[in-house]
Amino acid sequence: MHIVNPLANNAVAALQEEMEVNVYGLIRMAQAFSPMLKINGGGALVQLNSVASMKNFVDFATYSASKAASYSITQALRDSLQAQGTLVVSVHPGPIATDMGNSAGFGEVAEPPGLVAQGIIAALESGDFHVFPDTMAKQIGAAYQDFATNIVEANLMEG
Numbered sequence: 308m309h310i311v312n313p314l315a316n317n318a319v320a321a322l323q324e325e326m327e328v329n330v331y332g333l334i335r336m337a338q339a340f341s342p343m344l345k346i347n348g349g350g351a352l353v354q355l356n357s358v359a360s361m362k363n364f365v366d367f368a369t370y371s372a373s374k375a376a377s378y379s380i381t382q383a384l385r386d387s388l389q390a391q392g393t394l395v396v397s398v399h400p401g402p403i404a405t406d407m408g409n410s411a412g413f414g415e416v417a418e419p420p421g422l423v424a425q426g427i428i429a430a431l432e433s434g435d436f437h438v439f440p441d442t443m444a445k446q447i448g449a450a451y452q453d454f455a456t457n458i459v460e461a462n463l464m465e466g
Contacts, residue, residue, distance in 0.1 A: 309325065309370060310367060311368065312365050318369055330376045330377050341393065351396065352394070352395045352396070354397055355400070356398060357399055360377060360378035378399075381397045397438065399439050400422070403419075423438075425440065
């Protein structure tokens with residue numbers, strides 16, 4: 308993750324690197340593993356997105372943009388892999404106490420990484436697409452819920 312706003316001299320380079328990891332990496336992983344999941348009758352693909360996929364933060368503009376693209380691809384993967392019995396889960400944590408969170412300056416507000424694991428396990432058990440595991444994520448998730456249910460999770464291609 309780069310700490311860079313969109314007007315910084317290195318913004319394009321930062322975005323290119325973050326797109327490579329967060330979007331192209333996701334696509335490559337799905338392409339590599341979805342055939343094996345299909346052979347096994349399904350499974351799960353869990354994508355660690357971020358609240359930054361839904362709300363851009365100026366000092367993390369390129370990261371937020373790459374995570375927004377990742378979230379969009381995650382939605383497409385959910386629809387693409389559903390027929391083969393593969394559950395796709397989109398995880399949207401806020402500041403979490405990890406090396407990345409600490410290097411981004413979130414040390415004081417970051418929450419335990421175990422919340423993310425607990426949220427993922429709950430989603431795998433319930434079949435939920437979205438996971439909002441921590442305090443900030445729950446706040447954003449609550450505001451986002453109607454849109455998520457009526458647009459993101461709805462099959463708008465049905466008549």
